[in-house]
Amino acid sequence: MPYINIRVTDEQVTKEQKRQLIEGATQLVVDILDKNPKTTHVVIDEIPKENWGVSGRQYLGTKK
Template identity: 90%
Template sequence: MPYINIKVTDEQVTKEQKRQLIEGATQLVVDVLDKNPKTTHVVIEEIPIENWGVNGTQYLGTEK
């Protein structure tokens, strides 16, 4: 039973984008690992942007 945990910053990810992530991640384990989609679990965690860091510094959402 695959369990996929996707973590993203909480920058207004839409329900449609989440649906696409769940669908795509599920299809990936079906294609690559030959797993059953009915037993594949996907969880999306939205992390507050101030709890995210990159290159040794806190990410504040202003960098592009």
Template identity: 75%
Template sequence: MPYINIKVTDEGLTKRQKQQLIAGATQLVVDILNKNPETTHVVIDEVPQDNWGVRGKQYSELNK
């Protein structure tokens, strides 16, 4: 039972984009690991930009 966790900043992903991520990640483990898509779980975590850091700074500050 694969479990895939995708973390993204909360920059307004659409429902369609989330569905595409879920479908694509599922297909990837089917194709590469020969896993059953019926038992493959995908979770998308949307992290507030204040809680995401890169290059020593909050992502929210870099996007100003």
């Protein structure tokens, strides 16, 4: 039973984007690992930007 955990910063990820991530990650383990999609679990954690760091510094994100 595959368990996939996707962590992203909480920067307005839409419901549709989350659906696509879940669908795509599931298909990836089906295609590469020959796993059953019915037993593949995907969890998306949205992490507040202030709780994320990169290169030894607190991540502040980039503005589009």
